[in-house]
Amino acid sequence: MTQTAITLRRPDDWHLHLRDGAMLKGVLPETTRHFARAIIMPNLVPPVVTGAQAAAYRDRILAAVPEGARFEPLMTLYLTEGTDPADVRAAAESGLVKAVKLYPAGATTNSHSGVRDFDRVRGVLETMAEIGLPLCVHGEVTTPEVDIFDREAVFIDTVLDPLRRATPGLRVVMEHITTEQGVAYVRAGGADLGGTITTHHLIINRNHILVGGIKPHYYCLPVAKREHHRLALRAAATSGEARFFLGTDSAPHVDALKEHACGCAGCFTATNTMALLAHVFEKEGALDRLEAFCSLNGPAFYRLPPNEDRIRIVKHEAAQVFPEKIFTEAGPVTVFDPGFPVHWHVES
Numbered sequence: 001m002t003q004t005a006i007t008l009r010r011p012d013d014w015h016l017h018l019r020d021g022a023m024l025k026g027v028l029p030e031t032t033r034h035f036a037r038a039i040i041m042p043n044l045v046p047p048v049v050t051g052a053q054a055a056a057y058r059d060r061i062l063a064a065v066p067e068g069a070r071f072e073p074l075m076t077l078y079l080t081e082g083t084d085p086a087d088v089r090a091a092a093e094s095g096l097v098k099a100v101k102l103y104p105a106g107a108t109t110n111s112h113s114g115v116r117d118f119d120r121v122r123g124v125l126e127t128m129a130e131i132g133l134p135l136c137v138h139g140e141v142t143t144p145e146v147d148i149f150d151r152e153a154v155f156i157d158t159v160l161d162p163l164r165r166a167t168p169g170l171r172v173v174m175e176h177i178t179t180e181q182g183v184a185y186v187r188a189g190g191a192d193l194g195g196t197i198t199t200h201h202l203i204i205n206r207n208h209i210l211v212g213g214i215k216p217h218y219y220c221l222p223v224a225k226r227e228h229h230r231l232a233l234r235a236a237a238t239s240g241e242a243r244f245f246l247g248t249d250s251a252p253h254v255d256a257l258k259e260h261a262c263g264c265a266g267c268f269t270a271t272n273t274m275a276l277l278a279h280v281f282e283k284e285g286a287l288d289r290l291e292a293f294c295s296l297n298g299p300a301f302y303r304l305p306p307n308e309d310r311i312r313i314v315k316h317e318a319a320q321v322f323p324e325k326i327f328t329e330a331g332p333v334t335v336f337d338p339g340f341p342v343h344w345h346v347e348s
């Protein structure tokens with residue numbers, strides 16, 4: 001008989017964009033409905049650089065948590081060439097900050113304050129290695145000559161690997177991996193290396209973005225790659241291996257900025273991620289490993305206990321109808337459309 005229900009420890013999202021203000025208020029309930037904790041990306045405008053800014057942002061997030069929900073934002077600091085190692089140390093030791101985020105300057109949405117010269121962040125990286133604070137990495141080079149589909153693989157060879165060799169003991173999360181090379185690199189790394197995988201990169205390849213007309217809601221960074229890369233990601237996510245875990249990279253932008261001559265990068269998956277993952281893991285014959293991917297491997301890497309409560313995901317006859325958009329006070333945000341019917345429902 002095919003399995004029709006699965007119970008797992010409440011999941012966490014190890015890479016999430018919540019934004020601020022009206023957008024934060026609109027999107028946060030989509031995450032708190034299913035997730036207990038999330039690593040909160042610091043790429044606000046201006047970015048969250050100091051411990052004091054992270055504390056203030058955490059308070060704004062907590063103030064936006066819906067009545068009756070319990071949610072713990074795990075804060076991060078945006079690494080700049082001016083970041084003070086002592087501030088990072090204090091923010092980590094107080095328990096406020098759980099990671100530091102590296103954006104190569106210009107790599108993605110709101111990344112202009114990112115790092116250009118890695119020698120300038122040496123002191124911060126050494127402090128992080130000493131105290132075991134993970135570095136979360138947006139792994140793409142920004143060199144104009146490098147093809148956008150090659151930017152992750154080139155980053156591994158020319159930036160990430162040299163950086164890790166130069167900083168023994170630095171714990172690194174290679175975020176939103178999108179290639180075979182990313183999977184292989186994470187797999188071959190030691191216990192100090194983890195990799196997050198998004199929901200949408202398990203579902204779409206580059207054809208989904210470009211064939212039959214351009215689909216701006218499938219455009220994100222790193223951009224989805226060829227089918228064989230998607231298959232490598234599916235194999236990694238469903239393998240149960242401890243170094244791979246869920247980071248949805250749910251990245252809301254209002255429709256007006258997605259459906260635009262210069263459309264923003266980001267897929268918004270907070271609403272339907274858990275149902276989509278149940279679908280993907282069932283297709284791969286790996287429902288028994290969904291809990292490792294969503295609820296166990298991430299906490300283990302971040303040295304936090306897994307959540308104690310459980311969620312139940314049930315397969316129904318009828319396909320689940322997700323809202324096409326959510327309506328925030330900042331404007332409508334289109335929910336990621338997997339392009340196939342999904343029969344898994346998260347029970348409330």
Ligand SMILES: NC(=O)N[C@@H](CC(=O)O)C(=O)O
Binds near residue numbers: 017043109220221251
């Ligand atoms: N993933 C995206 O396409 N966009 C993210 C930034 C990021 O994670 O690179 C965003 O902030 O919109």
Ligand SMILES: [Zn+2]
Binds near residue numbers: 108
């Ligand atoms: Zn990124």
Ligand SMILES: [Zn+2]
Binds near residue numbers: 015249251
């Ligand atoms: Zn992101």
